[in-house]
Amino acid sequence: MSVGRETRLSAWIERFAAHFAEEGIPLIGGRILGYLLVCQPTERTAAELSQELEASSGSISTNLKFLVNAGLVTKRTRRGRQAAQYRINEKRWVDLIQRKLDALVSVRELTEAGMRLMSGDPERAMRLRTVDDLYTWLATELPGVWERRPSSSR
Amino acid sequence: MSVGRETRLSAWIERFAAHFAEEGIPLIGGRILGYLLVCQPTERTAAELSQELEASSGSISTNLKFLVNAGLVTKRTRRGRQAAQYRINEKRWVDLIQRKLDALVSVRELTEAGMRLMSGDPERAMRLRTVDDLYTWLATELPGVWERRPSSSR
DNA sequence: TCGTGCCTTCAGTGCCGACCGAAGTGTCGG
DNA sequence: CCGACACTTCGGTCGGCACTGAAGGCACGA
Missing domain, CATH: 1.20.5 (Single alpha-helices involved in coiled-coils or other helix-helix interfaces)
Known part of the structure; x- marks a missing residue:
């Protein structure tokens, strides 16, 4: 019985996050990075990340703030009551x-x-x-x- | 009133240790490294390090083991009841x-x-x-x- | 075999950071 | 002005690591 693609992707994200956790990036922050690198579509709201990564809204908020501040993630706000969208800023990985x-x-x-x-x-x-x-x-x-x-x- | 050389050296060792603490090396381990890089004579016993760095014998022991294992410090044993001597192995810094x-x-x-x-x-x-x-x-x-x-x- | 130092091991303590979730803040539409 | 929604902030909890100090083990001399 074969393993689904999304399952393997989740496992990859977890390994990805684990590596950066050793370098001082919080686990959830690493998961956000890994997820935003491969998700489709490329943009996600904080609520979506919270559900997808099974992390509390508070943790997502704190880590997104950290990543946006580091330049690795870009926040895109929209009119109205719409939630902001976050996407990876892979150019800043350097x-x-x-x-x-x-x-x-x-x-x-x-x-x-x-x-x-x-x-x-x-x-x-x-x-x-x-x-x-x-x-x-x-x-x-x-x-x-x-x-x-x-x-x-x- | 001028500050003594040893005082300035202690401060330097502390800065040195603080830097490596950020990279995951325990504070006391970093102090040992800094101290062994500049002490005269070059070799010290665990007991001397404990007194000089104001750390418990247990901490010194644990950290020396770690550093010896990493190759950064060399242990030299002596005959009789004499304590082992530790010295920096700066060649392995690379x-x-x-x-x-x-x-x-x-x-x-x-x-x-x-x-x-x-x-x-x-x-x-x-x-x-x-x-x-x-x-x-x-x-x-x-x-x-x-x-x-x-x-x-x- | 016993005593004596020296070192290591280990249980206990304290501290710090990640995480959670509820309360608070701000913003917008109605 | 009110309600709804998204996000942020913050007190509380938990787990893990550094450190301590006492107990134990080891090597040697007597």
Whole structure:
């Protein structure tokens, strides 16, 4: 007996959300992202998301606010009593990755500050220097990666 | 009135630990790393770390185990009743960064699985495709970065 | 075999963040 | 002005992780 497509999609969304949960994005937020990436039609109201993902209206609201603020989801309001529509803003996914890489490189500021505190004592600075060199290397390499991105027109 | 060097070092260690705490490393674990990077002499016993960092013996033990397991700290045992000595293994810091980057790239497996579920429906796959392309690009660029690392002899 | 440190393990505690759902706010049509 | 609807806010609950400190285990010297 075969498994339905929607069932497999739900499982995929769950795996997707689980991955980003490890990176600090709330489970429900990750589910919203996964769902909005593959749902048809592409736009959903908060109420629909609440029902589809079996999450409370409050959680949906909080997480949508977070995702809209991060730029990953776009809110479209409509006249009248109609509910707002939310859709994924996949173009901004690159920002998510950029932030990740920036966080990595930002350690360099810490190691540099540490090196300054160690100035005048080269012997003692040796261990920290190894780590500092590593982040300095990262900081010089990663920007180049972005330049080589196809359609990095933005 | 000037601030002592050790005081400034303590503050630096705290900032250092705070940064890695955001990345999931327990606060005390981060303090151990920071301390072992700059302490003189370079080796410390668990008891010394406990006193210096004002943490319980249990916490020190748990975190040292974690750090030794991750390869960032090396344990050196000695004959007799003498306590084991711990020192930073700064050469392995590169592994820490590697794991971070691997985690980023591993999302590609998720997007690829999603794309497979969407096969036969190109319209619906468009949003996910944008994200998938992004991780595919990352997966092709990042390995090259490692090759350009100075003394990537290991 | 016993005593002595050192370290690890583990049950207990506290804290923090995610989540829920009801109450509140705002907005619109009637 | 009122009712209806959508969304947000907020107090309360729950679960999980970090941390503590005491008890236990281990290795060694005597």
